[in-house]
Amino acid sequence: MIYLDNAATTFPKPPEVVNAAYECMSKWCGNPGRGSHRLAIRASQALFDCREEASALFGLENSDNVVITSNATYALNAAIFGLVGEGDHVIISDLEHNSVLRPVEFLRQSRGVRYDIFSTRGDPCASVRKLIRPNTRALICTHSSNIVNRRLPAEELGLLCRRSGILFILDASQSAGSVDINMKRDGISALCCAGHKGLLGPQGSGLALFADGILPAPFAYGGSGINSLDIDMPEFLPDRLEAGTMATPAAAGLTEGIKYVRRRGADAIGKYERELCARIHRKLSAHKEIRLYSAEGGALCLFNVRGMTAQECAARLDEAGICVRAGLHCAPLAHKTVGTPEGGAVRASVGPFSTAQEADDFCSVLCGIAKNAGGI
């Protein structure tokens, strides 16, 4: 089996991630922050460790500002709903995933929030600058697209936001773990990402990190394990945004995933993935029956085979033991920007454990499929 769907979720995970989640569930998984017996305290230690690792990876001084979520979508919802309100204006990119587009659209319909979409072609900073209004509250955008290898210049955008007095909410779902991100240097107000993608943690893990002084309104309400007599959620992070029992096994695994990334280096992982993916692009670009929508420069390859729908192509690859994802990838806006057909395209995405042999085998199988499909 060749797994090339790492942009959806990375697989396999480092053994230490699996062991940490297993050990948590089998040895000490009390309810963190609920009670003070040894297993509850041990579980809360796991959350603390996760916050510390995450804050170290992303250059955040205070690990209180690391909110552990169940995925990137929840993290983005917490940041967007917590920081954008009635009458605000926000700016998003033309490459957004539905995890940004849908919350913003909901705010438009329900709370009179207005939004504009900037073009990621050319100079993104110039495009954003033109859209800033007096009531612009935030720039909310992806760091790296989930369908093409286009990365936005976070540091420049962060500087623009800082100078314009607006918040910068960055969706790092596709870049965390393979790009060096420093919240302070890059001027990021809120950084949201999945834990189960480039950070190599288990599914059910995600992170929302906030710069000092940013205090979002709560997104979910309920038990926090502290200040139980107060009818409101706590006034401080992370407790303010962590209602209900946390996914401790996922957090325990995520801690190990982040440790792995820190050991190997996000930039080194990114370079490895880019080289592997460039190899795929070079091989596929020579085949006239394969239409490539992506270019080199990232960890994924978006394509269609002429005479075949994306779903059919993915099914044929699956029959050959190759896992890729076809369709719109929850990013119809981005697909429209890129110009794929109605049925979307096929995405192959490499991860830190993909190999050159796997890349070659994938290309060989795909070229065989394309050769047979030609002219149908």
Add this chain to the structure above:
Amino acid sequence: MMCIASMKNMTDAHRAHRALSGAGVRAEIVGLDPNMTKHGCAYGVSFACNEKEEAQRLLASRRINYGELLGG
């Protein structure tokens, strides 16, 4: 005799625990009796009262704020 420094939240409790334990002060994270606090459930870090001054110094040096210092 044990003293307890009450903490804002569990994250601070762990931070305090790490600071004290790392410096050789035997410490434990404990739940506080809701009757003893203004807002209900809360956590603190306990340590021997005869190490109170050292504990206070360590917490201050690491900028770990605590609420009340109970006992002693």
